[in-house]
Amino acid sequence: MKPDTYAARIDRLRGGMKDSGLGALLVVGAKNVRYLSGFSGEDAVVLVLPDEGLLLTDSRFRLQAQEESVHLRIVEPAEKLSQAVPGLVAGVEGAVGLEAEHLTLAQWQAFQQEAPRDDFYHPVEGLVSKLRRVKDAEEIELMRASGALATAVMEYLAGIRVVGRTEVEVALDLEVWLRRRGSEGLPFPFIVAHGEHGARPHAVPRNEVIAAGRLLVVDLGAVVQGYASDITRTFATGPLSERELEMYEVVKEAQAIGRAGIRPGMSGMEADRLVRDVVESGGMGSLFEHSLGHGVGLDVHEAPRLGPKSEDLLEVGNVVTVEPGVYDPGLGGVRIEDTVVLGDNGATVLTETTRELAFLH
Ligand code: ZN
Ligand code: ZN
Secondary structure (H helix, E strand, C coil): CCHHHHHHHHHHHHHHHHHCCEEEEEECCHHHHHHHHCCCCCCCEEEECCCCEEEECCHHHHHHHHHHCCCCEEECCCCCHHHHHHHHCCCCCCEEEEECCCCCHHHHHHHHHHCCCCCCEEEECCHHHHHHCCCCHHHHHHHHHHHHHHHHHHHHHCCCCCCCCEHHHHHHHHHHHHHHCCCCCCCCCCEEEEHHHHHCCCCCCCCCECCCCCEEEEEECCEECCEECCEEEEEECCCCCHHHHHHHHHHHHHHHHHHHHCCCCCEHHHHHHHHHHHHHHCCCHHHCCCCCEEECCCCCCEEEEECCCCCCECCCCCEEEECCEEEECCCEEEECEEEEEEECCEEEECCCCCCCCCECC
């Protein structure tokens, strides 16, 4: 990202701070810090003041901060953060915002203890994550690269042997392949789950040998300059039963309707309904128990949410997943997931690869 990009983000944040009656904002959530500063290490916070931005860190991160956060003044406070902040905001009018969703209760108490007066700090929520919902062109480029890496590992999987290997071995194989090709890390622990284990939407790979003739759910993603991608494909490890094939067809159709129909202006609830209707008319509504999807960005799960209760409004520049799934305990699960970016005319898929049922050996 260019230094100007970060400066513009901080300017936009100041608009939200003004609306919330804040004179300053202490940003402590690690991904929010990265969004505003470019700083990718641990243990730094951003203090946004009316006319400048500070990155507060310590000597361990001095060189990294100087390199990554050229648009901010880097400060290494000698005392604890809760003791340093009142001095740094001296003269600022209005309350100092603290990120309620990222501060622990113990930290909040420490800040309150050192506060010069009672209403010095205001807990606020979502000021930075609201900005993060709409991705700019630079972010979309990175997410495209992240999606391409995740797609490539899914295609690699289609050519390797899985039957007779354990779920853990296959997951490790995919993780190593991805790291060697440039993924900075794993956005979440990969899911490789066959047979009835795949009926758990968040299954953890086991040291169990993958059998032939079962469904195999694989959910993975990559990270490029902090930006995640998220893709799921379901495979067959040999001939399947009628019921399993029917589950696959229902999910495939629902996911296609979702990709084609989702657009800006819809609520998360409406997007979910569009896809859930297809699963319900396939007679499998009760097997689709999770939400349709979630925003993706610096976090693999972020705003907006796409689910039966979500009032989040979808906008141009949102990057979200479309991931219906059906899970039949005792038999297995089918989920098909893509990461998509929303434009004026609807969704463009960032994880494009076949959704036809593939048979692995
Ligand atoms: Zn996923
Ligand atoms: Zn997901």
